[in-house]
Amino acid sequence: MKRNDLVALVDCNNFYVSCERAFDPRLAGKAIGILSNNDGIIVALSNELKALGVKRGAAAFKLPPWFIKKHDIRLFSSNYTLYGDMSVRVMQVLSTFTPELEVYSIDEAFLSLKGFENRDLTAYCHEIRQTVQQWLGLPVSVGIARTKTLAKVANRVAKKFPGVGGVYNMVDHPRMDKVLSWVAVEDVWGVGPQYARMLRKEGIENAWQLSQAAPNWIQQKMTIVGLRTVRELCGISCIDMELDIDPKKEIISSKSFGMPVDDLHLLQEAAAAYCSRAVEKLRAEHQVASMVMVYLTTNRFKEEPQYANYQQARLPVPSAYTPDFLVLVHALLEDMYKRGFNYKKVGVMLSEITHQSKAPLDFFAPTYLDDERKTIMDCVDGINRRWGSHTMDYAAIGTLQPWQMKREFLSPHYTTRWGELPVVRAL
Ligand SMILES: [Mg+2]
Structure with a gap:
């Protein structure tokens, strides 16, 4: 305590x-x-x-x-x-x-x-x-x-x-009872809808009543997690601060298309765009990955022929060099693609992620970390940081990008693109 x-x-x-x-x-x-x-x-x-x-x-x-x-x-x-x-x-x-x-x-x-x-x-x-x-x-x-x-x-x-x-x-609030009575039991942090329903059935409707419940009964009904919540409501700290953010186990990048897409080339463009975004995130956290998965799906809410599939591939050694992944993504899509479907979404997931400091090197061939690939990527990231994202991009992601999701009412990127800085006029 x-x-x-x-x-x-x-x-x-x-x-x-x-x-x-x-x-x-x-x-x-x-x-x-x-x-x-x-x-x-x-x-x-x-x-x-x-x-x-x-x-x-x-x-x-x-x-x-x-x-x-x-x-x-x-x-x-x-x-x-x-x-x-x-x-x-x-x-x-x-x-x-x-x-x-x-x-x-x-x-x-x-x-x-x-x-x-x-x-x-x-x-x-x-x-x-x-x-x-x-x-x-x-x-x-x-x-x-x-x-x-x-x-x-x-x-x-x-x-x-x-x-x-x-x-x-x-x-040390003098009227804890009054404040806690005002909070409905389902609004207490950590109480899910199912537990809330159970508690209400037992006559516990607000945070104050929950704080007064018998500890044994709570532990029996809501496990140790529920007991922690009750003790916390009584002012006994049981949930520690989580200071280190877990390094990501996987990075997913996907979006629904703004229109149905049936052309393989456009699917590859979109997948390449999501892939390059994912690998950029990977580098931002000083990580490398060796597994890439691609999935694609039609719109299951529409009454038309349906198809969904996914495939994955592994790099021989972990990398954070975008073209290494783009080659795989293109090949995987080509393999999975079936003509005659209206695709709604394509996505890319990177996994088997490790921090660069823990990544294995290869005895026989240079890896991302010890050849010019890292230098090139650092240079690209530096340019995009300095001049705004997408200043330098891969031809594989296309230029017209008709598959982009609909965002007709988008406000400017006030803080991340030089060209969209807010303009202030003094009259
Ligand atoms: Mg808020």
Whole structure:
């Protein structure tokens, strides 16, 4: 038991929407929806859009034009390049406030505040909040507590009650019962829908009731994991900070096409594009891989002939040289391809990944790490970092790319492409 644990959970408010607003102040107060890949459904919405009764997961085409016009609703294609880059910036800012940061999701992080006991924690977290707002233009909410599960609860309070100013401190709270009673049991961190249903049947409807449940009974019904959650609700820290991110075991890159594709050459183009993206990620983490798998599939929701298949191949020695993989990807597709089908998706997966420092070298032939291939790749990555991604690309990925997914309402890549920097005019 670590009685003195202190942790803050920082979570960005309406993250995707806020990223769009950060670069276009005219969007403040507007009803905004962010669309999924191929602009199909609404995956994120601003509070204003929620207030109009629109729900997450709604099909975009079901919003009638008059409705969109009447409420001045703005819809955006998801700009994951922008959100990913803003996420990295948020984490960089947060890491200046604590020696121990756990990146929990794209827009959420736990900050250990151990050793900060003598500070005014609420004031400190207001400072965090103001810094992110001022430096990045993104609003965040902060919950402070003795355990991660309680910090999640505190964050929820900070978000739901504007009166608290975006920061809620639950450390040694005098009315724990009152706060926890307000949280529905299915909203407790770590309680899945199935356990929630079981608990409700047993009369446990909120976090306070859960915290008061008999430990033996909980362990019997919900295993040690459930017991941990209950103890955490009681202020006993049981879930440690996860500080080192596991190196990726595999890298997958795939997207649905913006239109059905039946031509082998176009499938190869798309697969080459996803493959080069995956190998780029591999290099960014200083890794090499030796296995590559390619899969392709038709649209199983359509009533037409169906076909899906996958195949994999292994490189003789691990590599991170894109052309090594492109050759395999092309050959695999050619092997699997069948004429006369409308393909919906192709994907590439890299596996058998190792860190470059642990990669085996070959006694008889040069490997990626000890010949000019690494030099060439480092050079390509350097150019793309300096001048923007896709400055230098492989001819194999094509130029017209008619298979690209539909993103008709995409905002600019404000932070990652020189040509799309926001322009500020002083009048
Ligand atoms: Mg969030």
